Amino acid sequence: xxxxxxxxxxxxxxxxxxxxxxxxxxxxxxxxxxxxxxxxxxxxxxxxxxxxxxxxxxxxxxxxxxxxxxxxxxxxxxxxxxxxxxxxxxxxxxxxxxxxxxxxxxxxxxxxxxxxxxxxxxxxxxxxxxxxxxxxxxxxxxxxxxxxxxxxxxxxxxxxxxxxxxxxxxxxxxxxxxxxxxxxxxxxxxxxxxxxxxxxxxxxxxxxxxxxxxxxxxxxxxxxxxxxxxxxxxxxxxxxxxxxxxxxxxxxxxxxxxxxxxxxxxxxxxxxxxxxxxxxxxxxxxxxxxxxxxxxxxxxxxxxxxxxxxxxxxxxxxxxxxxxxxxxxxxxxxxxxxxxxxxxxxxxxxxxx
Numbered sequence: 001x002x003x004x005x006x007x008x009x010x011x012x013x014x015x016x017x018x019x020x021x022x023x024x025x026x027x028x029x030x031x032x033x034x035x036x037x038x039x040x041x042x043x044x045x046x047x048x049x050x051x052x053x054x055x056x057x058x059x060x061x062x063x064x065x066x067x068x069x070x071x072x073x074x075x076x077x078x079x080x081x082x083x084x085x086x087x088x089x090x091x092x093x094x095x096x097x098x099x100x101x102x103x104x105x106x107x108x109x110x111x112x113x114x115x116x117x118x119x120x121x122x123x124x125x126x127x128x129x130x131x132x133x134x135x136x137x138x139x140x141x142x143x144x145x146x147x148x149x150x151x152x153x154x155x156x157x158x159x160x161x162x163x164x165x166x167x168x169x170x171x172x173x174x175x176x177x178x179x180x181x182x183x184x185x186x187x188x189x190x191x192x193x194x195x196x197x198x199x200x201x202x203x204x205x206x207x208x209x210x211x212x213x214x215x216x217x218x219x220x221x222x223x224x225x226x227x228x229x230x231x232x233x234x235x236x237x238x239x240x241x242x243x244x245x246x247x248x249x250x251x252x253x254x255x256x257x258x259x260x261x262x263x264x265x266x267x268x269x270x271x272x273x274x275x276x277x278x279x280x281x282x283x284x285x286x287x288x289x290x291x292x293x294x295x296x297x298x299x300x301x302x303x304x305x306x307x308x309x310x311x312x313x314x315x316x317x318x319x320x321x322x323x324x325x326x327x328x329x330x331x332x333x334x335x336x337x338x339x340x341x342x343x344x345x346x347x348x349x350x351x352x353x
Contacts, residue, residue: 025059037213044069044262046275046291051213054280063282069259074270075138080124080299081270081311083137088125095127102128116141117294121302131294138273140293149300150261150276151240151286152191152324156308156316157264158247166191171246174221185229190243192328196227199236206237206287209279216241216283231329237287244284254282261286268315269303271296 016029024041038050040059048062079086089095102118104110116135120128135141143150158164166187175182182197189195199206205223208214220238227234251257261284266274274296277289303309308316317323 025056027056044071044275045258045278048278048280049211049213050280051215054213062280063254063258063278065259065262066255069263071262071272072267074272077270079126080302083295086126086295087129088122088127090122090127098128102130106130106132119294119298121298124302126295126298129294135294137295138293140273140291140296142288143290143292143297144288145237146297147276147286147288147290147292148237148240149324150265150274150290151244151284153265153300153303153316153320154247154261154284154286155187155191155243156320156324157260158250159320160314160317161264162247162250162252164247164250172221172242173249174217181225182229187243187246188328189229190239190246191324192233193236193239194230194233194329195236195239195242196225196229196232197223197236197239198226199223199234199238204236204238209238209241209285210289213280215279215281216245216285217281221245233328240287241283241285244286248283258282265315266296268313269296269299269310271299 018027018029018036020026026039027036028038029036034053035055037052038054038056038059039047040050040062041047042062042064044065045063050058050062074082076082076084078084090098098120102120105115105118108114114132116132117140118128118130119126129137131137131139155164155166159166164187169186170176170180170183171185171187171190175185177183185195185197205214205219208219209216216238220241223238247260248254248257251260258278261276266272271292274292275290277285277291279285303315304321307318307321308314
């Protein structure tokens with residue numbers, strides 16, 4: 001998948017960046033004593049940031065999928081698995097009104113934001129599709145926090161196929177020591193961002209994991225409580241990372257876990273251009289560091305409209321759509337919960353169907 005991303009401005013300072021196109025490795029010199037920072041591409045899994053102090057020889061030690069796992073090409077299949085016969089049309093009046101609405105999303109003024117792609121689906125067919133310059137049907141971008149819906153679906157796979165119990169405590173093995181108050185955190189708490197872990201302001205481990213080469217297991221799991229689990233909603237991307245780690249521990253096979261989002265979710269829906277980033281220890285960062293396309297999001301929305309059924313197969317547990325959209329503790333008045341409930345309301349009224 002080609003991607004476009006201008007999320008972060010170039011760093012300030014005297015840095016030398018080297019790009020090896022053949023090996024698909026980027027190194028950045030930043031210190032006279034330490035080795036350069038390294039990012040390396042891997043088949044299927046995309047790029048990974050190595051920790052500070054790592055050398056290029058360490059790239060071969062990074063987690064990877066097995067040689068039998070490769071990205072399929074479904075482009076010539078019919079929609080929604082592929083891209084053929086994807087379109088339908090509305091009446092002239094409806095189409096004109098919808099096209100005007102979609103066009104306004106790219107003017108930078110009407111909705112006070114930046115749009116890179118919009119796909120509108122009705123009755124299983126695309127009725128409107130538009131992209132900003134540089135993007136397209138197969139050219140996506142960083143999904144930011146929309147990726148959390150992918151993460152919640154991976155938790156659903158854990159429940160359906162690997163015995164994950166969202167109510168069981170502790171959610172993670174790291175919190176199982178006697179007397180550890182984090183042992184009261186459940187996967188359900190992580191799904192609803194009500195873990196009680198300290199994540200406010202500079203106390204959040206998020207940027208250490210995103211930008212500094214930290215790991216979910218080494219940074220996010222070691223966080224401390226500042227509220228009792230299950231009592232407070234606080235928008236916390238590390239909760240999402242920890243939720244996905246709970247699936248890893250339920251699977252009990254790292255090789256299988258690394259391929260799971262692709263073989264058991266994305267590729268089953270034809271989402272062959274969706275790539276979640278992982279840290280160098282093999283935990284997916286689906287709290288935001290995921291790349292996808294607008295068409296893939298349309299496919300994903302269709303899965304949830306069908307309560308997890310795709311081509312007659314239950315990809316997600318029955319009732320999972322209602323479960324993940326049910327408000328958690330003190331969540332109903334928060335902006336994030338309001339947006340999610342509004343999105344579901346649009347689905348149910350037919351605007352997004």
